Amino acid sequence: MTYEAFTFEVADGIGHITLDQPDRGNPFDGPFCAELSLIAAECDENPEVRAVLIDAAGKYFSVGADLRVLGRDRADLPRFTKSATTGLHSAISRFSRMDAPVVAAVHGLAVGGGVSLAAAADFCLAGGSARFYAAYAGIGLSPDGGGTHALTRLVGPRRATEFYLRNQTWTADEAAARGLVSEVVDDAELGKRARELALELAGGPTRAFGEMKNLLLAAVDQPLEALLEAEARAMGRVTRTEDSWNAITAVSAKQRPTFEGH
Known part of the structure; x- marks a missing residue:
């Protein structure tokens, strides 16, 4: 199946998901959320998928919500956000509940929903360039993608509250010290290390x-x-x-x- 926002392949026991709209910064929009839900269902149902690897093409992991889409129609915005988050939230739920462990490899900037996706993974590897930006308070929105659940569980309620309400940006090292990131590696080694971990997990029970x-x-x-x-x-x-x-x-x-x- 061909996707607009992703490339997806299954090989060596790994379902490899790449956010693949680098010219747009891999934004979370309607098609992105709908396609991610379909891919998550495939990973959950395909017995050949024994680990999942999520990474991104281009300069950023994800710039989060596409503000041009959000700003198109004020009257329709509540309906649009509920519709888009339906797909995103079903994907997050399946990644969290499926048997296959999920590895996220984050480089560059992860914003808003990109942080939620990284936090939902069982393992999050970050390149030295990675930055995790809350973003929601900056545009007067509340979080989505299960970020409030995953981040609170990983870093504790005080840290999660600071991150979201003070609209913080964490470096890769700060995110690792606080529990969001499992391991920080050189950017040049990120893809290799993430695949090694995914292969290790794909060989497990x-x-x-x-x-x-x-x-x-x-x-x-x-x-x-x-x-x-x-x-x-x-x-x-x-x-x-x-x-x-x-x-x-x-x-x-x-x-x-x-x-x-x-």
């Missing part, structure tokens, strides 16, 4: 990864006893997988386990 992701999401607001039961039930489901049984027997025999994703 995909079904178990999915259970881990959902447990980690639930850990934010679940009572201890509820989470304990969720952990027990998740482990019960994982023990039924071929990957789990094969790994248990391999390690017991002092052999290195291999995982097939099922």
Whole structure:
């Protein structure tokens, strides 16, 4: 399938998503959000996708919302934003809930929804040039893309409040120190390092990864006893997988386990 705002391919167990409107700064607009939802559904359903890598072409990761689109029709703006965020939010939800781990590789500027997308990933690698700009308060808007949930979970409520309400920009090193970024690497090495990580994850126990992701999401607001039961039930489901049984027997025999994703 051909996309307007992205290139997407599946190879070596990796669903590789590239934001690909570099001449526009990879903005979040209606087509972008709708297409991202379709790609997320494909990643979630395709058994060949065992890790997802999200990166961007051009100078920026994303400049966020296209202000020219937002400024076209004041009367239609509430309807437009609700429609566009439907696609964006379904994509964020599926990336967060799917079995395949998601790696974001951020370079240059990530603005608004670009920060939300990076925060939603399971791993965020940043080039030294990366800057994370809140942006919403600067144009009198509130955040979208699950940024308030993901950023609060990653950096804490005080830091998230400062970021959004004071319209802050964080460098790559600041974002790493505060918990948004997993690792900072040289810009020249970003693509290589992100692919290495995605390949590592694609070779892991995909079904178990999915259970881990959902447990980690639930850990934010679940009572201890509820989470304990969720952990027990998740482990019960994982023990039924071929990957789990094969790994248990391999390690017991002092052999290195291999995982097939099922």
